[in-house]
Amino acid sequence: MSDVGEHAFIDLAGITKRYAGVTALDGVDFTVQPGEAVCLAGENGSGKSTLIKIISGVEKLTEGRIRIGGKDRPVLNPRISAAAGVMVIFQDFSLFPNLSVYENIAFATQLSAHRRLYERDKAREIAREALDRIGVKIDLDVRVESLPVAHKQLVAICRALASQAKLIIMDEPTTALTEKEVRRLLGIIRRLKEDGVAVIFVSHKLAEVLEVSEKVVVLRNGKKVAEGPASEFDTQSLAYHMTGREMPETPPSAVPAGAKTLMRVDNLAKQGSFADINFELNAGEVLGITGLLGSGRTSLAKALFGLVAPDRGSIQVDGRDVATGDPIAACYAGIGYVPEDRLTEGLFLSQSIVRNVAIGRLDKHSGSGGFLKASAMIEEAAGWLKRLKVKAPDIDAPVQSLSGGNQQRVVLARWLSRAPRVLILNGPSVGVDVGSKADIHSIIRDLSAEGIGVIVISDDLPELLATSHRILVMRDGRVTDEVAGNSVTEEELAHRLAS
Structure with missing residues (x-):
């Protein structure tokens, strides 16, 4: 011994x-x-x-x-x-x-x-x-x-x-x-x-x-x-x-000059949660929003998708007003939302992987008499699962059988199947392993390159720096700072959060 x-x-x-x-x-x-x-x-x-x-x-x-x-x-x-x-x-x-x-x-x-x-x-x-x-x-x-x-x-x-x-x-x-x-x-x-x-x-x-x-x-x-x-x-x-593989974090490619404004938020406020929120999101841009616990970042994320009704302010997508406090209106305006707590807010855990993806497009897969076309559902879901590299032994298996990283990709697949204009990711890599985290960051960069506007809400500073073109810092419900993702270090960003 x-x-x-x-x-x-x-x-x-x-x-x-x-x-x-x-x-x-x-x-x-x-x-x-x-x-x-x-x-x-x-x-x-x-x-x-x-x-x-x-x-x-x-x-x-x-x-x-x-x-x-x-x-x-x-x-x-x-x-x-x-x-x-x-x-x-x-x-x-x-x-x-x-x-x-x-x-x-x-x-x-x-x-x-x-x-x-x-x-x-x-x-x-x-x-x-x-x-x-x-x-x-x-x-x-x-x-x-x-x-x-x-x-x-x-x-x-x-x-x-x-x-x-x-x-x-x-x-x-x-x-x-x-x-x-x-x-x-x-x-x-x-x-x-x-x-x-x-x-x-x-x-x-x-x-x-x-x-x-x-x-x-x-x-x-x-x-x-x-x-x-x-x-x-x-x-x-x-x-x-x-x-068992190298995973360098490549910075996001630059937003094309003259990129179209996808989302505009003016004077959004909710008493006790956030106030005077103003920003624009361009096509192909990744906007990071960060803040300590209680800063209002999650309430803001939910308000952008209609899950929280603001007291005042407006949201526009492609120049058209979006009814606030109405998630269905947000969906039809082209806004998608991946919640921080995927287990209670993002997935139907006992349902199959394919159903969790297809539920985002039931209107597309509806046949005569209101019956769903199972073959079309499976074909589309399988395509997204392959693209996002979801590791699943069987797409008919319950989604709760997957690892955290693969569950997160299933939620992403559901929203991407709707071809969103703006995708809000609240804590996109919370509880996932390092390999899945790197893959999710790569997916975010790919979505940006395709012209989708992405909002990443996170307190994971390396994640924000690896994915974001711009970062908004929130404290006590207000945006207190704005920095370019390629012009700030992790230590500087942490200081801005705490100061």
């Missing part, structure tokens, strides 16, 4: 997991030292989630050896794993929304102590100590459902610490956080590491986790393909190891 393995808190050797003949993990070795932060990277389907489930005892391995805390674990389940100090913080945080902060933090500790009666004062003391340990102040008595996302995450971290966590696994820890909140979280992680608590990050936002990680492990198709100090990796090299 290696010296590294002897002193590791987590020491996995030759981990293999098969599901009905499909190999999800193939001979993976993985170690985590006390106080070490490890970035576990890989595309969707690479085996990251399976590895985390094995460490936390949710899944049983097919072959291999597991040691946690210096002890062999031939039998492992969630209770044993948690007792050994392994805690997982999922994207939804798995908190009790109707309970208070202190009850959420201390609940598991009180339960594991096997006390006959719940001790309120003891629970408050446990919660206060956990909050003090990471140096944050949150009202102990407030209900968790009323907290902002960043505070919910801190409550989840404190719950893990109250349960004597020695390893905290964070699944996409920065997805819903603002830049300021991410900075704060990374500071807390450094504080935990100084206390000897190890951390595993599973994240698509690679630049952020590289900043605080000592080691990077990359999985691809169930195998470990790269491992080394975080200092030896950058986002480009990580992307290469994760996908």
Whole structure:
């Protein structure tokens, strides 16, 4: 046994997991030292989630050896794993929304102590100590459902610490956080590491986790393909190891001189959301709109598509007024909208892939007697799925069976089948892996080259810089700045957002 393995808190050797003949993990070795932060990277389907489930005892391995805390674990389940100090913080945080902060933090500790009666004062003391340990102040008595996302995450971290966590696994820890909140979280992680608590990050936002990680492990198709100090990796090299291909971000081609104005927005306002929004969008232009959480960017996106009715102002497409607050009118005017939350707003998850694409053009595929022409639906949908490189074993499979990146392309295919003049993309790469993200950026550039006006609404600054000709910065519901995409760095844009 290696010296590294002897002193590791987590020491996995030759981990293999098969599901009905499909190999999800193939001979993976993985170690985590006390106080070490490890970035576990890989595309969707690479085996990251399976590895985390094995460490936390949710899944049983097919072959291999597991040691946690210096002890062999031939039998492992969630209770044993948690007792050994392994805690997982999922994207939804798995908190009790109707309970208070202190009850959420201390609940598991009180339960594991096997006390006959719940001790309120003891629970408050446990919660206060956990909050003090990471140096944050949150009202102990407030209900968790009323907290902002960043505070919910801190409550989840404190719950893990109250349960004597020695390893905290964070699944996409920065997805819903603002830049300021991410900075704060990374500071807390450094504080935990100084206390000897190890951390595993599973994240698509690679630049952020590289900043605080000592080691990077990359999985691809169930195998470990790269491992080394975080200092030896950058986002480009990580992307290469994760996908097996180079993915340079080429800037968008220039908007042709004299390009026609597609969309004009004048004095658009919605009380409590945004005010005095004015801009023009030209044919073939990609306009980025960014702002911190609460800046009004999402309300504006929905207002442009008619999902939010503004109090005043006007929207024109091709010189014609578009009725505001009316998504059907927006559709007929040639406006398309891909929402940020594709799972609840963008897809019919239980329906087939082909139906999710074809629903955008049911009028075109309607035959005599009101019946749909199935062959025409399938032919058109298959064409768009091929063009957008959707990886699907069967177009009749439910869309929920696809990865996040492929689901996003299905939503894009639905709107592109309507030949929109203006396409609004709200968080186009949220929750997708690095390979799909690069492909989506390439699709945006292709749409721009075809003369479609694209509006990209995102807080992902590298994404905006890779796709946008112009970028509008929003704060407190107003546009506070406008920059050319090729004339600003990521650091300068972040400064404009925060200032």
